[in-house]
Amino acid sequence: MARVKRAVNAQKKRRTLLESASGYRGQRSRLYRKAKEQVLHSMQYSYRDRRDRKGDFRQLWITRINAAARANGMTYNRLIQGLKLAGVEVDRKILADMAVHDDASFAAIVEIARAAVVAEGIGGAAAQAA
DSSP, X not given: OOOOOOXXXXXXXHHHHHHHTTTOOGGGGTSHHHHHHHHHHHHHHHHHHHHHHHHHHHHXXXXXXXXXXXXXXXXXXXXXXXXXXXXXXXXXXXXXXXXXXXXXXXXXXXXXHHHHHHHHTOTTHHHHHO
């Protein structure tokens, strides 16, 4: 039976790994073992951070909505509560975009939420509406 030599495969494997490690600093882009460790960690970080990104964006949207809602005399909590009572189904991403780019329509949504909260007679909203 013929002897199988794997030099070509091994070189290709090392070359592709070093190519994926290009851009890393120092030995991590030049030495195979260090590059392999770093690429492995990089893949773990990217897997974890793809999931974390969703929460990060939600947190950013909530911060932006809260700032714009307070500028219109309402808190984030009351705004979301009022929108649910009014049956307005706008997600936080769209609300945050409106808060940043379209002040007039965001103010109109705040008024809809305020009217719904006042109609329910939920604490402190009557004082805010006056």
